[in-house]
Amino acid sequence: LQPQWVETLAVGCGTAHIKRTIVKPFYPIPYPLNAIDRLATMLPYSCLPFYCNVCGRMSMAILAKKCLPHPETQLRESVICIRCGASNRNRQVAALICRSPFAKRQYASLARFAKCECVTVYNTEAARAIHNTFNTMKSGYVCSEFVDGQLESGTRSGGILHQDLMKTSFPDQSFDLVITSDVLEHVPNPWAAFGEIHRILKPEGRHVFTIPFYQDRASTETRARLNERAEIAHLKEPVYHNDPLRPEEALVFTIFSIDVLAKLETIGFKTAMYKLHNPLLGIYAQNGLVFES
Numbered sequence: 001l002q003p004q005w006v007e008t009l010a011v012g013c014g015t016a017h018i019k020r021t022i023v024k025p026f027y028p029i030p031y032p033l034n035a036i037d038r039l040a041t042m043l044p045y046s047c048l049p050f051y052c053n054v055c056g057r058m059s060m061a062i063l064a065k066k067c068l069p070h071p072e073t074q075l076r077e078s079v080i081c082i083r084c085g086a087s088n089r090n091r092q093v094a095a096l097i098c099r100s101p102f103a104k105r106q107y108a109s110l111a112r113f114a115k116c117e118c119v120t121v122y123n124t125e126a127a128r129a130i131h132n133t134f135n136t137m138k139s140g141y142v143c144s145e146f147v148d149g150q151l152e153s154g155t156r157s158g159g160i161l162h163q164d165l166m167k168t169s170f171p172d173q174s175f176d177l178v179i180t181s182d183v184l185e186h187v188p189n190p191w192a193a194f195g196e197i198h199r200i201l202k203p204e205g206r207h208v209f210t211i212p213f214y215q216d217r218a219s220t221e222t223r224a225r226l227n228e229r230a231e232i233a234h235l236k237e238p239v240y241h242n243d244p245l246r247p248e249e250a251l252v253f254t255i256f257s258i259d260v261l262a263k264l265e266t267i268g269f270k271t272a273m274y275k276l277h278n279p280l281l282g283i284y285a286q287n288g289l290v291f292e293s
Helices: 003-016 035-042 071-077 088-099 110-116 128-134 190-200 260-267
Strands: 045-052 057-064 121-123 141-143 175-181 201-210 224-226 232-234 240-243 246-251 272-275 289-292
Touching: 035 045, 035 071, 071 088, 088 110, 088 128, 088 175, 088 201, 088 289, 110 128, 121 128, 128 141, 175 190, 190 201, 190 260
Parallel strands: 121 141, 121 175, 175 201
Antiparallel strands: 045 057, 201 289, 224 232, 240 246, 272 289
């Protein structure tokens, strides 16, 4: 065929399929719910059955529509397992820990992983469903919280291990797996914390994490920082997240975006970004973003 005929044929085929095939951008990632997500939230009360990949049991979550005025973003922290208390976000983290293509072995649930794996795990939370599951490990599990800025990392307060993620007390190459689930946004210098995690990971170790993420922007937003007197300087209106240790809640210093991948590369990480959605596992909404470095 002559070039002009090839071009005409290609245009004709494209026109014929235009109603069936829509070219969609890979990024930005849209927030609106898909049909399955909308169905789960359209009734006044929804009973959602699913297999919880945290506790490893069939479970159910009860959603009250009036409690989710903005389901596009709020589903991430809801769909709570009635058996173990794991949230949608917890199951996203569990899915990547158990089923990552970089994992040596794959498991159906975090409970099974904790029972069968002989690895060292560091979790930056000392409460809630993921901690409760890993706490059943016979050995190799370490958990911590940021208790008080006046304490040195490695100090125990009220039975809880205090660690400042910008300067932990752990030796180099201590852990096979580090988990930070919506933690790094509360660190004044998250890049120092990423660097510290890189230091304490073993050469073949994995950092599985979630972070608040702007899906429609290209640059990370710094909302607050510490000045030269170590005082908090607010650059934008303060935002706080729920904290089990603090009734006053935890300040958000950073909300990340796609440039986090390039910044992590300069630290020494190779990072994969996953968008998870699986109603059979109780993973709903279009902001199920989990990272693995």
